[in-house]
Amino acid sequence: MNQELIDLAVERGRLIERISSQRQRLGQELQPIGEALQGADRVLASVRKGCGYVQEHPEVVAVGVALLIVVQPRRVWRWSKxxxxxxxxxxxxxxxxxxxxxxxxxx
Structure with missing residues (x-):
């Protein structure tokens, strides 16, 4: 019975070591994805910040749209469609x- 406990402890140690190496390898393999997601998070944060600015200052957007309509209405119409x-x-x-x-x- 004592030998069984020793065998289980040894097997548990092997499994823990294998899990540790798998986690380390997974972390290395997913690093490029993490970097890409960080870039996407930065873009998303910028878009949200820009949307917040537009919501707080709609007059700036209105002036910009009016200026575009005056300058080149055909191009504005095409892009609006x-x-x-x-x-x-x-x-x-x-x-x-x-x-x-x-x-x-x-x-």
């Missing part, structure tokens, strides 16, 4: 993803 199509497409895709249960619906 593209933006509208992109927005509608995003809403449709988001709705489909929500229907699959991968995202909570937001309306």
């Amino acid at each position: 593209r933006g509208f199509v992109a927005w509608r497409t995003w809403r449709m895709v988001r709705s489909q993803i929500a229907d699959l249960g991968l995202l909570t619906p937001r309306r």
Whole structure:
């Protein structure tokens, strides 16, 4: 019986060592993904900060849009149509993803 406990302790030690090496290897293999996600987090933080600025200062956006309309209305109209199509497409895709249960619906 005492030998069984020793064998179990030895096996436990081996398993703990194997788990430790697997964790270390996994950390090394996932490092590039972590770096990419940090970059994505920085971009997302910048976008949120920009959205916050726009919400706090809508007059700046209005002046910018008015200036664009005065300067080149044709180009503004073309990009407005593209933006509208992109927005509608995003809403449709988001709705489909929500229907699959991968995202909570937001309306």
